[in-house]
Amino acid sequence: MLSATRRACQLLLLHSLFPVPRMGNSASNIVSPQEALPGRKEQTPVAEKTGHAEVVRVVYQPEHISFEELLKVFWENHDPTQGMRQGNDHGTQYRSAIYPTSAKQMEAALSSKENYQKVLSEHGFGPITTDIREGQTFFYAEDYHQQYLSKNPNGYCGLGGTGVSCPVGIKK
Numbered sequence: 481m482l483s484a485t486r487r488a489c490q491l492l493l494l495h496s497l498f499p500v501p502r503m504g505n506s507a508s509n510i511v512s513p514q515e516a517l518p519g520r521k522e523q524t525p526v527a528e529k530t531g532h533a534e535v536v537r538v539v540y541q542p543e544h545i546s547f548e549e550l551l552k553v554f555w556e557n558h559d560p561t562q563g564m565r566q567g568n569d570h571g572t573q574y575r576s577a578i579y580p581t582s583a584k585q586m587e588a589a590l591s592s593k594e595n596y597q598k599v600l601s602e603h604g605f606g607p608i609t610t611d612i613r614e615g616q617t618f619f620y621a622e623d624y625h626q627q628y629l630s631k632n633p634n635g636y637c638g639l640g641g642t643g644v645s646c647p648v649g650i651k652k
Contacts, residue, residue: 533577533611537618547585548648551592554578555646558639560593560610561600567638574638576610579618586614592648603644 538550558566560576580586589612597608620626629635 531572532619533575534573534621535577535579535618547588548592551578551589552646552648555592555596555648556641556644559605559642560596560608561606561642563609565638567640569638576608578610578612579616580612580614583614586612588648592646595648596644596646599647600642600644603642605642605644 540547540550558576562576564570564572564575566574566576578589580589593608593610593612600606600608624631629637
């Protein structure tokens with residue numbers, strides 16, 4: 481799972497990921513939680529009561545796009561140095577986070593963080609505060625938050641990149 485925080489911004493992150501040619505069209509490939517998990521019964525966490533982060537689950541085909549390429553898009557589309565906030569949104573749920581699902585992804589995430597930190601520091605940014613941990617439980621947001629910016633084209637989203645290119649995921 482990659483997180484740029486804020487449920488309302490999940491679609492923005494998806495839009496920033498899906499235009500990558502090997503990802504496909506977001507409108508046709510995004511499925512609802514009900515379609516993905518028919519009959520689901522899990523509880524939705526209550527905001528600010530669980531210590532959760534608002535994240536987006538990214539499902540991709542490694543033969544078409546690498547995890548490293550996804551990390552590059554992730555790092556460049558938000559400010560990972562803001563601590564427990566993104567834009568005007570403050571709180572633990574708005575933290576930058578990557579929750580890898582394998583040891584290989586964990587290694588790539590940590591390496592990309594280290595490499596991006598070097599470049600950010602050269603541009604005057606502080607330390608990256610992104611939470612990187614394996615084994616985190618994923619909960620779907622409430623239905624009204626699913627594809628929020630598609631339903632609310634003028635809705636608020638506090639995400640914004642640093643303008644600094646991330647040196648990972650580039651084929652040499």
